[in-house]
Amino acid sequence: MKTLITNKYLIWLILSFLLVASFFLGMFLFASSLEVTIIILVVLIISFCIQILLILNFASSRIKNRLKIGMLTTHSLNLLFAIVIGFSISVMESDFKYNFGIVMIPLLLILSLVITDKYDNDMKGFTLEKEEKPKKKSTRPVIEFENKKYVFSLNSLIILGVGTPLLAIVIYFFFDIEAQFWLHEIVVKQTIYFLNLFFDMDVSTSYIPSGKYHWSFNFVGSIDGDPLSSIYFETFCTGIQAICVFAGIIICTPHSQDKRTNKDIIWRKAKALIVSSIIFYVVNVIRMLIQIELYYLGYPWDSIHVSISAASSFIAAIIILLLHKWIPEFIISIIYIGTLISKRVKRVRKPKE
Numbered sequence: 034m035k036t037l038i039t040n041k042y043l044i045w046l047i048l049s050f051l052l053v054a055s056f057f058l059g060m061f062l063f064a065s066s067l068e069v070t071i072i073i074l075v076v077l078i079i080s081f082c083i084q085i086l087l088i089l090n091f092a093s094s095r096i097k098n099r100l101k102i103g104m105l106t107t108h109s110l111n112l113l114f115a116i117v118i119g120f121s122i123s124v125m126e127s128d129f130k131y132n133f134g135i136v137m138i139p140l141l142l143i144l145s146l147v148i149t150d151k152y153d154n155d156m157k158g159f160t161l162e163k164e165e166k167p168k169k170k171s172t173r174p175v176i177e178f179e180n181k182k183y184v185f186s187l188n189s190l191i192i193l194g195v196g197t198p199l200l201a202i203v204i205y206f207f208f209d210i211e212a213q214f215w216l217h218e219i220v221v222k223q224t225i226y227f228l229n230l231f232f233d234m235d236v237s238t239s240y241i242p243s244g245k246y247h248w249s250f251n252f253v254g255s256i257d258g259d260p261l262s263s264i265y266f267e268t269f270c271t272g273i274q275a276i277c278v279f280a281g282i283i284i285c286t287p288h289s290q291d292k293r294t295n296k297d298i299i300w301r302k303a304k305a306l307i308v309s310s311i312i313f314y315v316v317n318v319i320r321m322l323i324q325i326e327l328y329y330l331g332y333p334w335d336s337i338h339v340s341i342s343a344a345s346s347f348i349a350a351i352i353i354l355l356l357h358k359w360i361p362e363f364i365i366s367i368i369y370i371g372t373l374i375s376k377r378v379k380r381v382r383k384p385k386e
Contacts, residue, residue, distance in 0.1 A: 041153040059119025095156040104152045133215040151300040181294040189287030201281035209268040272317025305359045
C-alpha cells in the first residue's frame with residue numbers, strides 16, 4: 034500500500050535537508066576534478082528527482098494538477114537558487130563571501146516553509162465555520178473591497194506606522210556593515226559583465242578589503258587627455274535602500290481580522306517581497322549600466338548620478354501597483370486609519386453641535 038507523507042512540517046524538513054545539501058554541493062561543483070564535478074551534478078539531479086517525487090507524494094490527488102505544477106515549480110526554483118548561491122560563493126573574492134550563504138539559506142528555508150504551508154492549506158480546503166460563529170457586535174469600521182471585509186486592530190495599525198521605518202532602517206544598516214559586503218561584490222561583478230558585454234568598455238574591478246570602499250570600477254581610456262577616474266562602490270549603490278523600504282512596508286502591513294480575507298496573506302506577502310526585490314535589483318543594475326556608460330562617454334559623474342538615480346525611483350510606482358494587487362491590505366489600512374480619524378473627529382465635534 035502506498036504511504037503518503039501528509040504532514041507539512043515533515044515534508045518541509047526533508048525538503049530543507051535537500052536544499053542545504055544542494056547548497057554545499059554547489060560550493061564544490063567546479064572546485065575539483067572533472068570526475069568529482071560529474072558526480073556532484075549527478076547527485077544534484079537525483080536531489081531534484083527526489084524532491085519532485087516527495088512533492089507529488091505529498092500532493093497526491095488532493096489538489097488540481099495546476100497547483101501541483103505551481104508547488105513543483107516554486108520548490109524547484111528555491112532549490113536551484115540554493116545551488117547558485119553555493120556555486121557563487123566558490124568563485125567570489127570577498128573576505129565575507131560565506132555570509133552570502135549564512136544570510137540567504139535561512140531565508141530560502143523560510144520561503145520553503147511558506148510555500149509548503151500555502152499548498153497544504155489548498156489541499157485541506159478553506160472553511161469559514163469558525164468565522165461564521167456569532168460574534169459580539171464590534172464598533173470598529175469595516176471596509177469592503179472585492180467582496181472581502183477588512184477590519185484592522187489598532188495595534189496592527191500602530192505597527193504599520195512605527196514598525197515600517199524602523200524595520201527598513203534596521204535592514205539597511207544590517208547590509209551596510211562590512212560583514213555584508215558580499216552584496217557589493219555581486220552587484221559590481223554583474224554590472225561589469227554587462228558593461229563589457231553590451232558596450233565593450235573593457236571595465237575592470239579592484240578589491241581592497243579595507244576602508245569604506247572595498248570595490249571600485251576601473252576604466253581604460255581618457256577624456257580630453259585626462260584618464261578616467263575610478264568609481265568607488267558603496268552600499269547605497271546596491272539599491273538595497275529601496276528594497277528595505279518596501280520590505281518594511283510588506284512585512285508590517287496589517288492583517289485583516291476577517292478569516293476569509295486573511296487567507297494566504299503570508300504567501301501573498303512573500304510573493305510581493307520577492308518580486309519587488311527582483312524588480313528593484315534589476316532596475317538598479319540597469320541604472321548603473323546607463324550611468325557608467327554615460328560617464329565613459331564624457332558626461333560629468335555628479336550630474337548623471339543624481340539625475341538617473343532620481344528617474345529610476347519612479348519604478349516604486351510599479352511596486353505600489355503590485356502591492357495593491359497582492360496585498361491590498363496596505364492601501365486599505367491607510368484608508369482605514371483615515372476612517373478612524375474621521376470617526377474620532379466627528380465624535381469630538383458632536384457635543385458642540
